[in-house]
Amino acid sequence: MEKLLKSLVVLFHLTTIRLKLIVGASVFAIPTAILLYYVVSGQNTTIEFSQKEIYGVEVIEKALPVYEFTYQHLHLQLESKRNPAVSSEIPNIQKLIDRSLHQLSMVSEKYENELSLTPDALKSLGFAEFEAGAIKAAWEKLRLSNAKTHEEIIESHQHLLTIMQGYIAYVGDRSNLILDPELHTFYLMDASVVTLPKLVQVLHQGKVMGDTLSNFRINEQSKIQFVGLRSTLANEGIEKLDRNFSIVVKESISMFGTGSRELVDLQMKHNNFIESLREMNSELGKLTETTEKDIDGDKLSGLTLTTLQRINSYYLQTLKTLHYYVTERVDGYKYDRLFALTVSILAILLAYAVMISLATFISKPLAKVTLLAQEIAQGRVDMAKEMLETKTGVFDYLQIVNPETTHRVKDESIKLNLAISAMTLKLEDVLNRIQQAGVEVTSSTNQITSSIRSLEITVTEQASSTSEVSATSLEISKTSEQLAETVGAVTIMAEEASGLAQEGLTNFEHVNAMMFMMSEASIALTDKLEILYQKTANITGVLSTISKLAAQTNLLSLNAAIEAEKAGAHSAGFTVVASEIRKLANQTAVSALEIQTMISEIEETINDGMSYVRNYSESAKDSTNTIQSFARDLNKIIEYTNGLVPGIQTVDQSMNAQVLGAGQISTAMQQLNEAARGTQDSIFDFRTVTQKLNAAVTSLREVLSIFSGK
Amino acid sequence: MQALICGVENLEFAISLQLVHKVIPPVKLKPILNAPISVAGSFLYQGKSIPVIDLSGLLYNKATKIKLSSRILLYKYDLEGNLVGVLSQSVVETLSFEQHELKAEGYYDAANRYLGKILIRGNRTIGYIELKEILTPELKSSLFTVTE
Numbered sequence: 001m002e003k004l005l006k007s008l009v010v011l012f013h014l015t016t017i018r019l020k021l022i023v024g025a026s027v028f029a030i031p032t033a034i035l036l037y038y039v040v041s042g043q044n045t046t047i048e049f050s051q052k053e054i055y056g057v058e059v060i061e062k063a064l065p066v067y068e069f070t071y072q073h074l075h076l077q078l079e080s081k082r083n084p085a086v087s088s089e090i091p092n093i094q095k096l097i098d099r100s101l102h103q104l105s106m107v108s109e110k111y112e113n114e115l116s117l118t119p120d121a122l123k124s125l126g127f128a129e130f131e132a133g134a135i136k137a138a139w140e141k142l143r144l145s146n147a148k149t150h151e152e153i154i155e156s157h158q159h160l161l162t163i164m165q166g167y168i169a170y171v172g173d174r175s176n177l178i179l180d181p182e183l184h185t186f187y188l189m190d191a192s193v194v195t196l197p198k199l200v201q202v203l204h205q206g207k208v209m210g211d212t213l214s215n216f217r218i219n220e221q222s223k224i225q226f227v228g229l230r231s232t233l234a235n236e237g238i239e240k241l242d243r244n245f246s247i248v249v250k251e252s253i254s255m256f257g258t259g260s261r262e263l264v265d266l267q268m269k270h271n272n273f274i275e276s277l278r279e280m281n282s283e284l285g286k287l288t289e290t291t292e293k294d295i296d297g298d299k300l301s302g303l304t305l306t307t308l309q310r311i312n313s314y315y316l317q318t319l320k321t322l323h324y325y326v327t328e329r330v331d332g333y334k335y336d337r338l339f340a341l342t343v344s345i346l347a348i349l350l351a352y353a354v355m356i357s358l359a360t361f362i363s364k365p366l367a368k369v370t371l372l373a374q375e376i377a378q379g380r381v382d383m384a385k386e387m388l389e390t391k392t393g394v395f396d397y398l399q400i401v402n403p404e405t406t407h408r409v410k411d412e413s414i415k416l417n418l419a420i421s422a423m424t425l426k427l428e429d430v431l432n433r434i435q436q437a438g439v440e441v442t443s444s445t446n447q448i449t450s451s452i453r454s455l456e457i458t459v460t461e462q463a464s465s466t467s468e469v470s471a472t473s474l475e476i477s478k479t480s481e482q483l484a485e486t487v488g489a490v491t492i493m494a495e496e497a498s499g500l501a502q503e504g505l506t507n508f509e510h511v512n513a514m515m516f517m518m519s520e521a522s523i524a525l526t527d528k529l530e531i532l533y534q535k536t537a538n539i540t541g542v543l544s545t546i547s548k549l550a551a552q553t554n555l556l557s558l559n560a561a562i563e564a565e566k567a568g569a570h571s572a573g574f575t576v577v578a579s580e581i582r583k584l585a586n587q588t589a590v591s592a593l594e595i596q597t598m599i600s601e602i603e604e605t606i607n608d609g610m611s612y613v614r615n616y617s618e619s620a621k622d623s624t625n626t627i628q629s630f631a632r633d634l635n636k637i638i639e640y641t642n643g644l645v646p647g648i649q650t651v652d653q654s655m656n657a658q659v660l661g662a663g664q665i666s667t668a669m670q671q672l673n674e675a676a677r678g679t680q681d682s683i684f685d686f687r688t689v690t691q692k693l694n695a696a697v698t699s700l701r702e703v704l705s706i707f708s709g710k
Numbered sequence: 711m712q713a714l715i716c717g718v719e720n721l722e723f724a725i726s727l728q729l730v731h732k733v734i735p736p737v738k739l740k741p742i743l744n745a746p747i748s749v750a751g752s753f754l755y756q757g758k759s760i761p762v763i764d765l766s767g768l769l770y771n772k773a774t775k776i777k778l779s780s781r782i783l784l785y786k787y788d789l790e791g792n793l794v795g796v797l798s799q800s801v802v803e804t805l806s807f808e809q810h811e812l813k814a815e816g817y818y819d820a821a822n823r824y825l826g827k828i829l830i831r832g833n834r835t836i837g838y839i840e841l842k843e844i845l846t847p848e849l850k851s852s853l854f855t856v857t858e
Contacts, residue, residue, distance in 0.1 A: 551735070551778045554802050558714060558733040558781070561804045565712045565727040575712065579804065586802060 018356075018363035025355035029348050036344045043337040049176055050330045053189075055111040056175020057323045060168055060192060061316070062107045065100040066135075067164040067197070068312055069093055070142075071204045074157040078150065078211055094143060101139060105132040115174040130167050138163055154208065161201075168197055182329070184251035187244040188322040195241055196315045202232050203308050206280070210301035223288050230284040237277045245270050252325070262321040269314040276307040365417040372420050381431055384424045445694045459680045461567055468563050469574060470670055476556050476581065477663050483549045483588075484655035490542050491648045497535055498641040504528060505634045529610045536602050543592045543599065546651070550589035553658075557582035584654045591647050598640050605633050713807055713829075714783065715836065717800035718766050718774075722836045724805055724829050729785055729841040731793060733801065736780040747771055748849065750797045753782075760784070761853045762795035763844065774799050785841050794845065794853065805831070812838055822846065 012020070073093045080087035109132070112118045119131050128134060138160045145156040171177075172193035180186040206229050209222070245267075252263050280303045287300065375384035409415055507528070560578035564571040713724040714733070739751030739762055750764035750773070762782060766774040774780065774797050781801035784793045807829055815837070818826045824843035829836040845853070 547778055554779070555733055555735055555781065558801065558804065561712055561714075562727050562730050562732065582803065589802075 016363055017366060018359040021359035021362065022352075022356060025352060029351070032344070032348060036341070040337055040341060043333055043340070047330055047333045047337070049179075050326050050333060052114055052175045053177050053180065053185075053326045054323060054330065055114050056171050056177050057192070057319050057326065059104070059107050059111060059115065059117075059171045059175070061319050061323075062100070062104040063164060063168050063171065064312075064315060064319070066097060066104055067161065067168070067200070069097045069100055070139075070157060070160050070164065071200075073097065073142075074153065074161075074204070075207060075211070077147070077153045077157075078208065081150065081153075097139060101136055105136070108132055115171060117171075117174075127166075127170055129163050130170055135160075135163060135167070165197055165201065168193060182251070182255075182325075184248045184255065185322060185325050185329070187248045187251075188318055188325070191241060191244060192315065192318045192322060195236055195244070196311065196318065199233070199237050199241075200308070200311055200315065202229060202236070203304060203311060205229065206233075207301060207304040207308060210298075210304050226284050226288045230281055230288065233277055233281055233284070238274060238281065241270075242274055256328075260321075260324065262317070262324045266314075266317045266321045269310065269317045273307070273310040273314045276303065276310050279303055280307050361411070362413050365411070365413040369413070369417045369420045372424055376420075376424060376427070381424065381428045385428045388421055388424060441693070442698075449691070449694060456680070456684075457568075464566075469560065469567070469571070472556060472560050472563065476553070476560075477659055479549065479552060479556065480655050480658040483546070483553070484652060484659060486542065486545055486549065487648060487652040487655055490539070490546070491645065491652060493535065493539055493542065494641060494644045494648055497532070497539065498638065498645065500528070500532055500535070501634060501638040501641050504532070505631065505638060509631070526610060526614065529606055533603065533606045533610075536599050536606065540596065540599050543595050546592045547589055547596075550585045550592060553585035554582055554589070557585060581658060584658060588651050588654065591651055595644060595647065598644060602637055602640060605637055609633060711807055711809065713805045713838075714801055715803045715805050716765060716781075716783075716798035716839075717779075717802075718769055718798065719772075722834065723765075723769075723798075724807070724836045724838050725783065725796075725841055727804065731784040731786050734782050734784060734795075736776050736782055736797065739797075746852070747773060749853065750774065750795075753795070755784070755793065755795075758793070760793050760795050762797050763849070763853075765796055765798045765839075768844075783841075785844070787842075787845055796841075796844065805829070805836070 015023070073090070076086055076090050076093055080090065108115075108117045112121075116122070116125065117130070117132075119128075119133075122128055122131050129138070142156055142160050145152075147153040147156045172189070177189040177193055180189050209225055209229065249263065249267065252260070280300070283300050283303055372384050372387060375381070375387065409418065557578045560581070561575060564575040564578055567574070712727040714727060714730065716723045716725060734755075737753050739753050741751045742749055742761070745751075747767040748764055748771075750762040750767065752759050752761045754760070764774050766772050777800060779800040779802050781798055783796040783798065783801070785796060786792065787794050811829055812827045813830065815826050815828045823846075824840045825837065827838040827840070829838055
């Protein structure tokens with residue numbers, strides 16, 4: 001049970017609203033169809049009911065001649081007793097009876113199922129004598145009977161007449177004639193099944209009596225019979241029949257307007273019949289009141305014959321009229337049935353058409369909205385917008401923008417459609433704006449973050465480097481100062497050397513001029529040369545100091561370069577300065593090396609000079625050429641020494657520049673250090689803020705990424 | 711990037727400044743007995759004994775001739791800041807270079823991974839010494855057995 005419910009719910013989920021509405025309409029149509037079925041089957045029953053009446057009337061129409069001809073057969077047989085010439089007509093009447101019986105059996109066979117005239121049905125109901133074979137057998141028995149007396153003849157006919165009377169009553173019962181629902185047909189039926197057969201019987205009895213009267217005299221017994229006949233005719237015939245007939249006429253006219261042709265004929269025949277009955281009754285009245293013994297029965301017999309003829313005609317017309325009315329009714333019922341069926345089916349079809357169009361009106365906008373909502377749910381807002389722009393539903397996309405038409409809409413599905421469409425457009429717009437803003441903010445924050453990181457690293461390194469650089473610069477400054485001092489001393493010494501050389505040259509010139517006079521002076525010269533040698537030795541010592549200082553400067557500049565490398569790109573300027581210092585130091589070293597070379601040459605020259613002087617001292621006479629060459633050597637010394645001074649001055653200038661540069665570096669580094677600390681603090685704060693911003697933007701982009709497409 | 715130019719015999723070698731902690735003058739080194747020729751000795755620096763690798767000994771199997779331009783490069787070989795010295799014959803200049811300028815020399819010795827790359831400056835071919843590879847596993851083990 002639960003499973004069934006679940007699968008039913010699933011089925012509900014799997015069908016569209018339109019289908020559900022149509023199914024609902026179909027379900028609603030089922031009881032209507034059932035109702036229609038019962039109505040139609042009720043009508044069918046009614047039609048069948050009335051149809052049976054028609055069958056009954058047709059059968060009675062065929063039974064009536066048998067009944068009538070049997071009576072005529074009786075009358076002829078009775079007549080033939082008095083008048084043998086009449087007996088020649090008997091075979092004709094017998095033929096008529098045969099034919100009538102044949103027709104009756106045909107028609108009863110035709111409706112035997114509807115009117116329960118099959119042998120089995122008749123047997124089971126206890127009416128075996130109404131079977132066609134049985135009737136025929138009764139007739140054969142009557143034909144072959146050899147009745148002689150008046151009573152015997154009546155007796156022999158009585159059996160068949162009773163059967164036919166019962167037969168007519170049976171058919172009337174079976175064909176629902178006595179249950180007829182309408183007054184006019186009810187009374188017509190009553191007349192044809194009850195009253196008229198009875199009257200026919202009574203009239204034939206009356207004829208028999210009339211025929212008898214012409215042979216016998218009237219007596220008290222006959223009078224009593226006449227009174228009975230008269231009262232029957234008056235009650236059953238004149239009074240009842242006339243009253244019933246007037247109702248038939250009234251009802252027919254009230255139902256069908258002017259009476260039908262059948263009714264007019266019937267009325268005429270009725271009036272004739274009633275007139276005959278009245279005449280007959282007045283004749284019967286005379287007969288019962290007469291005191292004469294000898295009376296003429298011929299008049300009564302003739303009246304009876306006329307009345308019988310009229311009743312036959314009347315009877316047939318009654319049946320005809322009944323047949324006509326019942327047929328009319330059946331046709332009416334059939335027409336009603338057709339009309340009811342047509343109208344009902346048309347109504348159901350119309351209801352279906354209305355229901356389907358309603359379902360379409362509801363489901364179409366809903367389907368559109370569903371598609372839109374699915375697209376939005378998937379995050380494809382741009383797709384949803386595209387759908388809105390390209391597909392036109394119940395309402396055109398452009399009409400959404402027009403507020404003139406939208407506020408009048410009452411349909412919830414279309415309202416929903418409008419709302420979702422407007423929402424989609426707005427959502428798309430908002431998403432676009434947010435996305436643009438998000439992308440801009442993200443790129444900005446990323447840039448900021450990366451800048452901050454690099455800046456931070458740089459500043460941190462800078463801060464540590466600058467302090468070391470600062471210390472290094474101070475060292476350089478000190479060293480440079482020392483170097484400058486030393487170089488100053490060197491300059492003085494060089495100048496001194498130059499002066500001494502000049503002096504030497506002058507002395508040599510004196511020697512040259514006064515060669516001979518200066519043999520003693522050569523000793524002094526030797527002394528001077530020795531002093532010069534010592535001075536040059538001093539210069540060598542100073543140069544070694546310069547070289548060491550230059551090496552140290554070089555070392556410091558290398559370390560400065562290392563620190564600058566650690567400080568990174570921001571200390572590129574400092575690297576250049578360190579490099580410049582290193583170059584100066586290298587130049588200093590190179591200059592010192594050159595001086596060293598020169599000093600070595602000077603020393604060699606002095607040694608040579610001294611050996612010359614010694615030779616001169618030892619030799620009594622020195623050649624002028626030797627002295628000249630010596631003088632040339634001395635000139636060289638002077639040249640070299642003079643050349644030395646500008647070099648040393650260059651060193652001195654470089655040293656001063658170094659001192660100045662190092663001092664500037666030191667100051668700049670201190671300032672840089674302070675600035676870097678400040679920057680570091682603010683960068684830290686800024687980084688915290690940027691991280692928060694970045695996190696916020698990331699979450700925003702995650703949310704937005706759900707709505708793909710852009 | 712900056713590199714120090716170390717002259718050893720007639721060749722020049724570049725050492726990136728990034729890993730050099732400091733350059734100091736060639737102080738007097740205490741010889742380490744039984745040490746290979748690639749170890750020049752040790753000296754006290756900031757209260758610690760620092761072992762010194764002899765670059766000439768390492769490269770030429772020949773002890774460095776100390777000159778005025780000779781230097782000891784101090785190199786932090788681990789994260790704790792422990793130092794090792796590298797004695798080079800002549801260190802007086804620096805050189806700017808970019809990483810992509812380093813070329814393969816054409817021969818690569820897996821046992822001495824500090825060598826193998828060169829820098830070309832005009833007609834100068836400068837060998838590049840990868841300082842962080844200079845402590846070969848056996849050298850490292852022998853040095854630190856000594857210092858600890």
